[in-house]
Amino acid sequence: MPGLDHETREMVLDTLKKYAHDKLPPEYLIQLDHDDEFPTQVLQELYDPQHLGLHLVFIPEEYGGLGGSAYDIYRVSELMASIDLGIATGVLATFLGTDPITVGATPEQKKYWMSKIADEALLVAYGATEPQAGSDLGTLSSKAVPVTENGHVTGKAVPVTENGHVTGYKLTGRKQWISNGGVAQLYTFLANAPGGPSWFIVERDAPGFEKGKQEDKHGIRASNTAALFLEDVYVDADRLVGMVEGQGLAQAQAVFGYTRLMVGAFGLGAGWEALRRAIRYSQERVQGGATLDKKQGYTHKLIVPNAARLEAARSYIEWVAERLDGGEEGLQTEGAVAKYTATEAGNQAAEDAIQALGGYGYVKEYMVE
Numbered sequence: 001m002p003g004l005d006h007e008t009r010e011m012v013l014d015t016l017k018k019y020a021h022d023k024l025p026p027e028y029l030i031q032l033d034h035d036d037e038f039p040t041q042v043l044q045e046l047y048d049p050q051h052l053g054l055h056l057v058f059i060p061e062e063y064g065g066l067g068g069s070a071y072d073i074y075r076v077s078e079l080m081a082s083i084d085l086g087i088a089t090g091v092l093a094t095f096l097g098t099d100p101i102t103v104g105a106t107p108e109q110k111k112y113w114m115s116k117i118a119d120e121a122l123l124v125a126y127g128a129t130e131p132q133a134g135s136d137l138g139t140l141s142s143k144a145v146p147v148t149e150n151g152h153v154t155g156k157a158v159p160v161t162e163n164g165h166v167t168g169y170k171l172t173g174r175k176q177w178i179s180n181g182g183v184a185q186l187y188t189f190l191a192n193a194p195g196g197p198s199w200f201i202v203e204r205d206a207p208g209f210e211k212g213k214q215e216d217k218h219g220i221r222a223s224n225t226a227a228l229f230l231e232d233v234y235v236d237a238d239r240l241v242g243m244v245e246g247q248g249l250a251q252a253q254a255v256f257g258y259t260r261l262m263v264g265a266f267g268l269g270a271g272w273e274a275l276r277r278a279i280r281y282s283q284e285r286v287q288g289g290a291t292l293d294k295k296q297g298y299t300h301k302l303i304v305p306n307a308a309r310l311e312a313a314r315s316y317i318e319w320v321a322e323r324l325d326g327g328e329e330g331l332q333t334e335g336a337v338a339k340y341t342a343t344e345a346g347n348q349a350a351e352d353a354i355q356a357l358g359g360y361g362y363v364k365e366y367m368v369e
């Protein structure tokens with residue numbers, strides 16, 4: 001089984017818990033949420049190898065990472081989400097942004113980009129969704145136009161692997177709702193090349209590349225979500241992930257089992273955190289002559305079923321993680337089931353926690369709403 005040994009995993013989780021305890025007190029998290037602020041420094045510290053080096057968990061050892069498994073990533077995602085879903089989303093977005101490289105890049109590209117992400121602790125964003133292409137990604141309209149050796153732009157499909165004619169591409173298009181969109185240093189960008197949808201790697205400061213303002217969201221407000229605007233952004237041909245056009249949608253599909261598992265772990269982490277707060281409240285709050293945790297009408301409605309649902313979802317997540325770590329590929333459906341059951345369970349736990357805390361549950365200070 002790949003992944004971290006027990007001791008290393010526990011060390012990563014303990015260090016993260018300690019960091020959250022020391023640096024992310026409730027007042028600070030509430031303020032970030034209120035101000036709709038992305039905490040750049042926190043993300044830098046989370047990624048800094050001298051602090052935590054959290055991004056190293058998903059990078060293979062051969063490229064300077066820790067080589068975490070799906071199981072490890074689920075554990076880290078769950079803990080991150082229990083601390084703050086917005087900050088967790090910033091971390092997850094780098095995992096997601098790197099996925100096209102993990103799945104589709106050539107060995108040389110992997111070595112170069114994964115090592116760079118590991119060494120320079122880069123924030124990465126995943127640019128797939130467009131204003132007109134959301135659930136139906138196949139209708140995307142961003143374009144990658146090949147540039148030939150003599151400098152002329154052509155629309156002709158030239159398979160890069162079979163001849164050396166394409167020196168680069170000009171990327172044009174708009175992306176919508178991109179996590180880390182305004183703050184990443186590196187982007188994976190899905191665009192239609194002559195050979196079909198393909199992923200490209202784009203650096204933050206490429207000429208012609210603009211980022212939109214941070215969206216004012218309903219939740220996960222400490223994460224940065226922004227639109228991307230590309231106008232004739234030139235990238236060298238070796239920025240085409242896998243060096244073959246037309247693999248983009250298959251590469252996006254290939255990681256869904258894995259990425260949905262991470263989102264499921266978010267539901268688990270956030271749901272359990274809300275439930276823990278409800279349990280603590282019930283152990284202290286006296287109503288009707290006893291603490292609420294002594295009242296079965298309360299515990300059997302608001303606490304116990306949530307614990308059961310969350311733990312059932314955990315079993316499913318762990319089962320999918322084991323299969324992925326055992327070498328099975330895809331598992332998109334299983335990933336979707338994990339995501340659905342865990343996020344539904346998490347949402348229900350959060351809703352019940354609001355009820356469990358009575359009037360206190362309805363105000364931000366108690367951090368369950």
Ligand SMILES: Cc1cc2nc3c(=O)[nH]c(=O)nc-3n(C[C@H](O)[C@H](O)[C@H](O)COP(=O)(O)OP(=O)(O)OC[C@H]3O[C@@H](n4cnc5c(N)ncnc54)[C@H](O)[C@@H]3O)c2cc1C
Pocket residue numbers: 093125126127128129131133134135136176177178179180217220225
């Ligand atoms: C906070 C946040 C962060 C995000 N981060 C990223 C990111 O980092 N990178 C990225 O690429 N994208 C990101 N997204 C985009 C996200 O993946 C899309 O929002 C999602 O794919 C849905 O697309 P859409 O918003 O266009 O909704 P639509 O496709 O318009 O869907 C609207 C509704 O219709 C339903 N629906 C759609 N098609 C059908 C159908 N055929 N039959 C029945 N019902 C249907 C959907 O389930 C949904 O309920 C993010 C979104 C949010 C909100």
